[in-house]
Amino acid sequence: MATSSTPSDPSRLISERIAEYPDWRGETLAAVRALILAADPEIEEQWKWNVPVWSKAGIICTGEVYKEAVKLTFAKGASLPDPQQLFTSSLEGKVRRAIDLAEGDDLPRRPFTALIKAAIRANSAT
Numbered sequence: 001m002a003t004s005s006t007p008s009d010p011s012r013l014i015s016e017r018i019a020e021y022p023d024w025r026g027e028t029l030a031a032v033r034a035l036i037l038a039a040d041p042e043i044e045e046q047w048k049w050n051v052p053v054w055s056k057a058g059i060i061c062t063g064e065v066y067k068e069a070v071k072l073t074f075a076k077g078a079s080l081p082d083p084q085q086l087f088t089s090s091l092e093g094k095v096r097r098a099i100d101l102a103e104g105d106d107l108p109r110r111p112f113t114a115l116i117k118a119a120i121r122a123n124s125a126t
Helices: 010-019 024-039 109-125
Strands: 044-048 051-055 059-065 070-074 097-101
Touching: 010 024, 010 044, 010 051, 024 051, 024 059, 024 070, 024 109, 059 109
Parallel strands: none
Antiparallel strands: 044 051, 051 059, 059 070, 070 097
């Protein structure tokens, strides 16, 4: 469990979480993390609820690891445009939406980056 670091070092905690999963789940979380951070240089990594959190002007999304999926939950996902239908989970929710990535799933870079940027705009509007 990623508990050896202090909460004031979220990037290290996220790296430790990735290292806990030497299989496709760790690779997926690392790849998603890289895409999120590349979308905007001001995105901040945080550690809340014992999971990775990426924020700018509010929470963009969290990254959770499960046996069969890496789940990216967008705090304001229900209000975000999703023309490529990246959201696959929590579709009935009134606020959040999630992307569940299973082994072998491909996350399209451009639509995902657009979704991250839309989440930042939604955070900045409130």
